[in-house]
Structure formats: C-alpha cells, structure tokens
C-alpha cells in the first residue's frame with residue numbers, strides 16, 4: 380500500500396528533467412519536497428540529446444557536474460551542406476561563458492537516471508511513481524493535491540507550493556484553463572534515433588536540400604539522430620515504415636530495425652502559457668512552454684525554470700514574501716517587443 384505525507388512544503392508534479400532538477404535543487408537548499416509521477420516508472424525514450432552550459436551550471440549546484448556531466452561529450456560545431464554535397468558553412472563550439480562547454484551530448488534516459496540517483500542520495504524516498512495527480516485545489520496561501528495511487532486509493536497532501544512540471548499536455552495547466560498561445564507548424568519532421576552509427580563525427584550536419592532538408596546529430600554511445608522533413612502529401616504512418624526509412628537513410632547508413640532506438644513524426648510547437656503562476660501553482664518546463672527541437676532548448680529551458688524557481692521557493696518556505704515568486708514569470712518570459 381502506498382503512503383503519502385499529509386503535509387509537505389512542496390509538491391512537484393512530474394518526474395521529467397524539469398521536476399527532477401527542481402527536486403534536486405530544493406534538496407540541496409534543505410527544502411522538503413515530494414515528486415509525484417503518474418507513470419509506473421521512467422520513460423526510457425531518447426528525447427533531448429544536448430545539455431547547454433547553463434544547464435550544466437545548474438547541475439553544479441547539486442554535484443552532478445562532477446559525475447554524469449563530466450562524462451558527456453562536448454559538441455564541436457555544425458556543418459551546413461548544399462544540394463551538391465559541398466559544405467558551405469561551418470560553426471564552431473561557441474564561447475565558454477559559464478565554465479562549461481556551450482553544448483554537451485546527453486541521452487535523456489541516462490540523464491534522468493542520474494538525476495533520480497542523485498535525488499535518492501539527497502532525499503531518499505521522495506520520488507513516487509504510479510502517483511497520478513488528479514486534482515489541485517489552490518488558494519493564495521496554500522494548496523491541496525489529490526493523488527491517485529496504483530491501488531486506486533486517493534490521498535490528499537497539503538502543501539505550500541505546487542510545481543507543475545507535468546509536461547507539454549500539462550493536466551494542471553488545462554484544469555486551470557491557462558491558454559498556451561503561439562504556433563504549431565504545418566511542417567512535420569521524421570525523427571529517428573539510431574544506435575551504433577558508422578558516422579562518429581562530432582559535428583551536427585544540416586543538409587539544406589532543395590528536395591528534402593535533413594539533419595544528422597551526434598548522440599552519446601556511438602548513436603546518431605537523423606531528422607527528415609515530411610513533404611506535403613506524405614502519409615505520417617507510411618514515412619515510418621522500414622522501406623521508406625531505408626531509402627531516406629541510404630546516403631548515411633544501412634537501415635536495420637535492431638538499431639532503431641526511436642522513430643516518430645514530430646510536430647513542432649512554439650507555444651507559451653499565458654501565465655506561469657496561479658496562486659500557489661507554478662507552471663514549469665514543457666508545461667509552461669514548448670519549442671521546436673532544432674536549437675535543443677526544450678529541456679534546457681525547463682532546467683532554467685527550475686534554477687529560477689528553486690531558490691525563491693526555498694526563501695518563501697523560509698518566510699520570505701510569497702510575492703517573490705511573481706518574478707519567475709517576469710524573468711523567464713521575454714520582455715514585450717523582443
């Protein structure tokens with residue numbers, strides 16, 4: 380039988396990179412929190428493959444820079460190719476402004492595992508899977524979270540703050556009726572992650588083809604991510620069939636299902652929640668904003684949210700005015716006109 384505390388200063392909904400980072404930061408600051416995720420266990424799918432310098436600096440707060448991050452591979456730059464195969468532009472690794480390389484390659488399931496392990500060291504037992512948050516009642520001075528455990532029993536947890544790190548389809552954001560404004564692009568892309576790739580170059584490669592633009596990005600452990608634009612009229616299911624993918628991958632490698640880590644058709648969203656705070660609930664990570672994956676900022680933006688919010692929550696739990704959390708929205712949203 381699952382047990383939950385009747386009262387805890389902070390409830391974090393969602394054990395993706397945003398929720399786990401926020402939990403680790405709070406643990407480092409000495410704030411008690413519980414992390415609830417509705418899935419029975421971790422989602423072992425490759426998604427983000429880059430952590431940036433600000434993300435790495437965030438990891439430094441709770442020591443992950445010396446373990447997981449220290450063993451990642453720094454990116455060295457990008458090459459851009461024309462239709463005839465010539466490289467017409469090349470960028471470098473970028474400046475090192477925060478004490479870490481601009482971009483380092485990660486495998487999101489391994490990164491999340493490192494975050495979970497560190498959380499277990501810092502705050503044992505604070506992460507609960509099979510814990511579906513079905514309701515949050517909030518007022519100006521607190522909240523009550525209702526969680527449904529694997530056995531179907533419901534539990535109520537009183538808290539000071541709820542960090543809604545519950546992903547792009549955020550049930551909390553939807554229940555609050557907070558609109559996600561912006562665009563969803565008409566242009567879909569095939570994203571296919573392959574293991575054991577023959578191309579071990581550490582450059583990201585952009586094939587600026589007039590027929591079908593494509594991207595090839597190094598991934599950890601000798602893998603590579605390939606992305607191909609879906610052309611008008613092509614069927615989303617057919618483009619993921621082995622024959623179709625074998626043809627697309629022909630210039631790069633032999634297609635073999637055994638080496639496919641993930642294949643999907645990805646729709647690009649550039650959307651942002653109209654507000655990030657509602658009383659004692661803060662929307663963070665994909666729940667607050669969605670970006671197309673090209674500059675690798677989806678996950679990294681969530682890490683920045685966690686870094687921005689965690690010290691303020693620690694201050695508020697310690698007695699600071701709750702208005703300090705209003706600065707989260709102001710600081711994380713681009714000023715009007717930019």
Ligand SMILES: Cc1cc2nc3c(=O)[nH]c(=O)nc-3n(C[C@H](O)[C@H](O)[C@H](O)COP(=O)(O)OP(=O)(O)OC[C@H]3O[C@@H](n4cnc5c(N)ncnc54)[C@H](O)[C@@H]3O)c2cc1C
Pocket residue numbers: 392393394395396397398415416417418422425426427428429487510511512513544545546547549550570643645663664665666672674675676677678679680681
């Ligand atoms: C194919 C693909 C490629 C990508 N590539 C990149 C990339 O190269 N670089 C990059 O930076 N980003 C990339 N992203 C985006 C990145 O993966 C996300 O931005 C990141 O995972 C968001 O983290 P999060 O913690 O905010 O949300 P999520 O990782 O979505 O986690 C949300 C969690 O909330 C839980 N949850 C939801 N509802 C409830 C509930 N009611 N109760 C309890 N738990 C709940 C879910 O189970 C989930 O575990 C990619 C995404 C995809 C799909």
